[in-house]
Amino acid sequence: MGPADLEKLISGLNLYVDESTLVGVGDDGGVYLHRGNLYIHTVDFITPIVNDPYLWGAISAVNSLSDVYAMGGKPLNALAIVCFNNCDLDVSVLKEVLKGAVDKLREAKTVLLGGHTVDDKEPKFGLAVTGVCKDGKYLTQEGAKVGDILYLTKPIGVGILTKALKSDLIKEKDIQQAINYMLELNDIAGELALEFANACTDVTGFGLLGHAFNIARKSKVKLVIEYGKVPFYPTAVDFVQKKVYPKGAMDNYNFVKEGIDKGSEPLEWWQVLLLSDPVTSGGLLMSVSEDRAGELEKKAQEKEVSLWKIGSVEEGSGLLLLR
Ligand code: CO
Numbered sequence: 079m080g081p082a083d084l085e086k087l088i089s090g091l092n093l094y095v096d097e098s099t100l101v102g103v104g105d106d107g108g109v110y111l112h113r114g115n116l117y118i119h120t121v122d123f124i125t126p127i128v129n130d131p132y133l134w135g136a137i138s139a140v141n142s143l144s145d146v147y148a149m150g151g152k153p154l155n156a157l158a159i160v161c162f163n164n165c166d167l168d169v170s171v172l173k174e175v176l177k178g179a180v181d182k183l184r185e186a187k188t189v190l191l192g193g194h195t196v197d198d199k200e201p202k203f204g205l206a207v208t209g210v211c212k213d214g215k216y217l218t219q220e221g222a223k224v225g226d227i228l229y230l231t232k233p234i235g236v237g238i239l240t241k242a243l244k245s246d247l248i249k250e251k252d253i254q255q256a257i258n259y260m261l262e263l264n265d266i267a268g269e270l271a272l273e274f275a276n277a278c279t280d281v282t283g284f285g286l287l288g289h290a291f292n293i294a295r296k297s298k299v300k301l302v303i304e305y306g307k308v309p310f311y312p313t314a315v316d317f318v319q320k321k322v323y324p325k326g327a328m329d330n331y332n333f334v335k336e337g338i339d340k341g342s343e344p345l346e347w348w349q350v351l352l353l354s355d356p357v358t359s360g361g362l363l364m365s366v367s368e369d370r371a372g373e374l375e376k377k378a379q380e381k382e383v384s385l386w387k388i389g390s391v392e393e394g395s396g397l398l399l400l401r
Pocket residue numbers: 105106144145148279280281282
């Protein structure tokens with residue numbers, strides 16, 4: 079069983095779309111034209127990934143806002159999605175979750191307009207976010223070009239680290255670096271993407287390989303991922319080698335396997351799982367023309383956005399080449 083993919087589920091259904099639907103189901107968000115403005119609409123909600131409810135709320139908000147930034151947009155407002163059972167957990171816990179989210183919404187200058195709560199044994203929290211496109215421009219997963227360079231803006235491995243946390247093998251303070259990255263808005267990274275990238279997505283639940291595969295498929299190119307250049311949290315590398323990893327990592331790998339070019343260099347089982355590790359509040363994966371790469375790297379440094387060059391784009395038909 080892999081993750082359910084809405085795009086696959088609705089294929090073949092008689093979906094209503096209109097001439098204002100510029101990007102429909104299947105990208106990071108939808109893009110809709112209304113009275114001359116282009117709006118981005120997206121929703122994300124997650125189960126707790128850290129023990130501290132304030133941090134969970136903050137990370138979830140950053141994660142939900144991320145799809146708007148991945149399309150190069152600016153979030154305007156949000157609605158909260160809350161699944162919570164106040165017999166199992168004290169309502170003060172939920173207040174902390176909301177406090178974390180509200181603080182991040184303030185940082186993102188995004189208005190909370192409302193929300194909806196449902197009674198649920200397994201708590202979940204997230205946001206539906208509406209954003210606007212700047213100057214009518216937006217990015218999708220289509221548009222990566224042969225010769226482009228691939229950049230990633232946050233390290234990989236939070237799924238493995240949070241699995242270790244849930245298994246009591248590690249304390250929250252031991253994954254502070256990963257928490258700091260998860261708390262970081264992709265706002266400036268998104269501005270850089272809009273200025274420099276040909277295609278962009280945020281790396282989340284499907285893992286680096288899953289999201290890279292989406293760009294390869296939609297752009298009809300081959301994405302080359304160089305394992306040695308991908309940034310991983312060192313502790314995540316230690317844990318995966320000890321067979322500590324979330325089930326989702328294996329699910330993601332099984333899902334993306336068919337998309338891996340036969341000419342790929344064989345990787346160790348744990349290297350493949352690291353590349354497939356489900357991410358929460360991950361960075362942006364951008365495909366950038368080689369002649370603009372230097373300028374992007376300079377600007378990223380000025381604006382203190384982390385940037386790793388992890389591969390390139392070659393001619394192909396929607397596959398991933400690992401080496
Ligand atoms: Co996304």
